[in-house]
Amino acid sequence: MFDGKHVVITGGSSGAGKALAAALLERGARVTLIARNADKLAAARQELAGAADAGRIDIESCDVADAEAVERSFGEIAARVGPADVLVNSAGILSEGPFESLPLERYRAIMDINFFGVLHCSRAVLPQLEAQGGGRIVHIASMAGLMGVYGYAAYCAAKHALVGLAETMRIELAPRGIRVHLVCPPEFESPMVDELETYRSAENRALVTTLGVMPIEPVVRETLRGIERNRFMIVTGRNARAAARLARIFPETSRSFMDRALSRARR
Numbered sequence: 425m426f427d428g429k430h431v432v433i434t435g436g437s438s439g440a441g442k443a444l445a446a447a448l449l450e451r452g453a454r455v456t457l458i459a460r461n462a463d464k465l466a467a468a469r470q471e472l473a474g475a476a477d478a479g480r481i482d483i484e485s486c487d488v489a490d491a492e493a494v495e496r497s498f499g500e501i502a503a504r505v506g507p508a509d510v511l512v513n514s515a516g517i518l519s520e521g522p523f524e525s526l527p528l529e530r531y532r533a534i535m536d537i538n539f540f541g542v543l544h545c546s547r548a549v550l551p552q553l554e555a556q557g558g559g560r561i562v563h564i565a566s567m568a569g570l571m572g573v574y575g576y577a578a579y580c581a582a583k584h585a586l587v588g589l590a591e592t593m594r595i596e597l598a599p600r601g602i603r604v605h606l607v608c609p610p611e612f613e614s615p616m617v618d619e620l621e622t623y624r625s626a627e628n629r630a631l632v633t634t635l636g637v638m639p640i641e642p643v644v645r646e647t648l649r650g651i652e653r654n655r656f657m658i659v660t661g662r663n664a665r666a667a668a669r670l671a672r673i674f675p676e677t678s679r680s681f682m683d684r685a686l687s688r689a690r691r
């Protein structure tokens with residue numbers, strides 16, 4: 425499915441984006457990594473080139489929150505590498521803290537990157553996918569897009585917004601030959617979580633880690649398997665799948681589980 429395809433990956437210099445790039449290179453894809461920090465991008469390219477043909481890896485420094493810069497970058501990528509067949513929206517940021525004290529600028533930054541960044545990139549890639557007669561857009565959302573999480577007011581709001589966007593894009597783009605995938609992982613090992621660990625609240629840790637912290641490899645494996653099976657919603661990890669099902673079918677039971685986990689953490 426990915427052999428010879430051009431996959432553009434936002435957030436491709438780190439964490440899930442970089443790990444997906446490695447797995448896609450193994451499957452014969454060409455990848456373009458997008459992120460802001462040019463040094464981190466160059467380091468990621470060098471690391472990935474250790475296991476794959478460096479000629480199949482391109483990098484582009486761009487802030488996905490900047491709509492004009494995104495338009496420009498996608499044009500430049502198409503001119504340099506060719507049109508995209510697949511877009512993976514993995515770029516994201518996270519802050520934990522009580523909803524009333526998390527600074528408003530942080531709410532805006534999280535919305536700008538985790539929601540509007542995805543929107544900008546999806547709109548910029550659309551003409552390229554359509555010109556090729558179809559393609560795929562993969563959104564890396566989160567379990568925090570499916571339920572409330574202590575300390576994640578801004579992050580949950582942005583990921584819930586992304587879930588709504590993805591549901592709508594799926595309906596609108598299917599007749600045009602473009603498949604949309606919504607990936608909702610629980611917490612997994614990554615630089616984002618390493619940073620979170622330096623300041624996160626006990627309540628947040630207790631709640632989030634109830635589902636377990638996944639190594640990144642199964643997240644990538646299950647994501648690619650879900651895409652290959654044309655699944656829209658891809659929840660990675662058995663515990664997360666059970667929690668997502670419980671939240672959908674028995675939302676009150678799911679909330680009382682969370683309340684109990686929280687009161688245990690406070691004891």
Ligand SMILES: NC(=O)c1ccc[n+]([C@@H]2O[C@H](COP(=O)([O-])OP(=O)(O)OC[C@H]3O[C@@H](n4cnc5c(N)ncnc54)[C@H](OP(=O)(O)O)[C@@H]3O)[C@@H](O)[C@H]2O)c1
Nearest residue numbers: 435438439440459460461487488515516566611612614616
């Ligand atoms: N880690 C988890 O436990 C977890 C769980 C569920 C969902 N997720 C989601 O999975 C995705 C990847 O997370 P991760 O843990 O792999 O994160 P990560 O290791 O921190 O990587 C984030 C990537 O996004 C890029 N990025 C951030 N802001 C950007 C911007 N404005 N423009 C362009 N690129 C930007 C970063 O590079 P620069 O800083 O250089 O721009 C980096 O490449 C995120 O959407 C996250 O919300 C993560």
